Structure formats: structure tokens, C-alpha cells
Amino acid sequence: MVSIDIPPHPWWKPGLDLHRGGDSYAHLLSATRGLLDAVAGVDAPEAVLAEVAGEVSRIAGRLNSYTTSDESQIAGTRMDLPGRGHPLVVPYRTTSWTSVRMTAEVTFTRIHLGDGGAVHGGVTALLFDEVLGRFANHGRQPARTAFLHVNYRRLVPLDVDLDILTKVDRAEGRKLYITAELSHDGTVLADAEGLFVAVSAQ
Numbered sequence: 001m002v003s004i005d006i007p008p009h010p011w012w013k014p015g016l017d018l019h020r021g022g023d024s025y026a027h028l029l030s031a032t033r034g035l036l037d038a039v040a041g042v043d044a045p046e047a048v049l050a051e052v053a054g055e056v057s058r059i060a061g062r063l064n065s066y067t068t069s070d071e072s073q074i075a076g077t078r079m080d081l082p083g084r085g086h087p088l089v090v091p092y093r094t095t096s097w098t099s100v101r102m103t104a105e106v107t108f109t110r111i112h113l114g115d116g117g118a119v120h121g122g123v124t125a126l127l128f129d130e131v132l133g134r135f136a137n138h139g140r141q142p143a144r145t146a147f148l149h150v151n152y153r154r155l156v157p158l159d160v161d162l163d164i165l166t167k168v169d170r171a172e173g174r175k176l177y178i179t180a181e182l183s184h185d186g187t188v189l190a191d192a193e194g195l196f197v198a199v200s201a202q
């Protein structure tokens, strides 16, 4: 994993431990992503599915007894893990960061499949909102997505390492326009433009 210096998010409380859960949380997240891929691709006998469903429910119940407030949860704050360590976020890996340019890598897996062997378009939009939104926030005033325009240029494949390039296009007062490209071997598969409007810190 590449270690880079990313500025703090403006809503983070001072002293927030960004390594809560340690390696154990990283393993839990990785295992959970593996489970989602397995469920997305499964065609097993009903008896097997029933048995696994029981096991998964038991495990969820065990974790539910430790549910905390959204300010205290680990998910989304582990910047050292793919996708900020959040199980819903596509597991991209940030590889470089300046105030105007960010690069990252991403590999989509079975859970992200839409149809025809390609990534679901909503998942691509989720990736762009996350990557642009994260870039719009860290080291700047807090900002929210006002719009996100996605161009789907080519089918996006699974199980292939893809590149993400994100840049600040322009700033106009509270408005920050950011663009991003998702590409494979230099071919742009999808690109996006987002408007992020700065708001007061909460």
C-alpha cells in the first residue's frame, strides 16, 4: 500500500484515531468484501444457502451488539485502507495527492457487476462521487456535491486494474468544479464533472 500524506477532513474531530480497529478491522473489511463477491456470484443448493444465511445472521448479530454512533464508527475513517475502509465505498487506492490533482487505482469485482460482464453504471457514479467528494473536502472547507455529470464512454471491466485521475478544474467563490477520468491502459472508460459547494462546518 502506498503511504501518502492526505490533509484532514474538515469535519473530523481533533484527535480522532484514524487507525481504530487496527489490522483486525482491515481483515474484517476484506472478508466482508469477499463475502459480497461470493454472494453475488453464487448458485448453490438451497440447503447450503439456508445454512450460510444462518451463519451470516449470527455474525451480524454479534457485530450489532457493538453498534456505535456515526461519529464513532470505524467505517469511512480508515484512510489507510481501500475506499476509506467503508464497506459500501468502491475500494479505490489513492496513489498520489496534491491540492489540485489526485491519482488512484481501482479494481472492480463480482459485487460490482451490472450486466454484460461490465460494471453497473450506478457503481461507476458512486466511485466518482466518492473520489471527487473526498478530494473536494480534504484540506479545504467542507463541501457537498451539488451535481455530478458522468459520461459512460466504454464498458468498464471487472478484475482489471484501472486508473483514476482527478483534477480541480476551477473555483468560483464557494463553488469548486472537479473532473475525473477512469481509464485502462490510457483509454478513458468514463469521465465525470462535479460541482461541490462549500458549506459551514457542522
Ligand SMILES: CCCCCCCCCCCC(=O)SCCNC(=O)CCNC(=O)[C@H](O)C(C)(C)COP(=O)(O)OP(=O)(O)OC[C@H]1O[C@@H](n2cnc3c(N)ncnc32)[C@H](O)[C@@H]1OP(=O)(O)O
Pocket (backbone or CB within 6 Å): 009, 076, 077, 129, 130, 133, 134, 135, 137, 143, 144, 145, 146, 147, 173, 174, 175, 195, 197, 198, 199
Ligand atoms: C470521515 C469523513 C471522510 C469524508 C470523505 C467524504 C467523501 C465522500 C463525499 C461525498 C460527497 C457527497 O456525496 S455529499 C452528499 C450529496 N449531496 C447532497 O446531499 C447535497 C444536497 N444539497 C445541498 O446541501 C445544497 O443544495 C448545496 C450545499 C449543494 C448548496 O446549497 P447552498 O449552500 O444553500 O448554496 P446555494 O445558494 O443553493 O448555491 C450556491 C451556488 O451554487 C450553485 N448551485 C447550487 N446547486 C447547483 C446545481 N445543482 N447546479 C448548478 N449550480 C448549482 C448556485 O447557483 C449558486 O451559484 P452562485 O449564485 O453563487 O453563482
